[in-house]
Amino acid sequence: MATVLKRKSMGLANVSRQSLARIYFIHRWIAAGRYPNVAILAEHLEVSQRTVERDIQLLRDFFGAPIVYDTWHRGYRYEKTFSLPPLQLTEGEFLTIYLGQRLLSQFGGTPFGQILRNALAKLKAMLPETVSIDLECLERDISFGIEPLRGDTEQLVAVYGDLLMAIQERHSVQIIYYTASRDAVTERLIDPYHLRFFRGAWYVIAYCHYRREIRFFALDRIRQWSAGG
Structure with missing residues (x-):
């Protein structure tokens, strides 16, 4: 039966789960023969090099990792x-992964979709390969009243990004x-x-x-657009 890591039993009660997750990430890269160095690990983990050095020291001291x-290759092995x-x-961490997968389907058409995708990929990369998630159980116990994303993802990403910039910079567009109710196409100047x-x-x-009034415009019905400045 495989041993399950528990912080108290390993004398790691004062080590955060974030640090443990980074240690597993570092271990997987070293074990895969990628020869990571401190600078590369710090960049991928988005922490300081000093933090990575402390994590490597924990990997050596508490886990007895034979790191050299x-x-x-200019990296660790x-x-x-x-x-x-x-x-x-924890149950919350399992749920985080599950929710991330569900949210991707709704935010895939926005710049936030890629941010969420990167964060989810990073979280999964930090987990041991033996970890599995009972998605069928979660699907049975949890449901969302969120409809599938409407529209072409590539087009939505483009128009969403430009409109968000126009909102932030106070630009007209x-x-x-296309108005579905009248089956008509019109040209509009809008202040988003x-x-x-x-x-x-x-x-x-x-x-x-x-x-000359406030209106709602569906992004998937915007055929063309350009910033007015």
């Missing part, structure tokens, strides 16, 4: 085969918009104020110079 620095016991995850996700679609709340 390879001058030829193991002198002999070494493995870590599985890291025990010229759009060619806010982006909102509602029932599977992204909308921009904006002042419409054509109608």
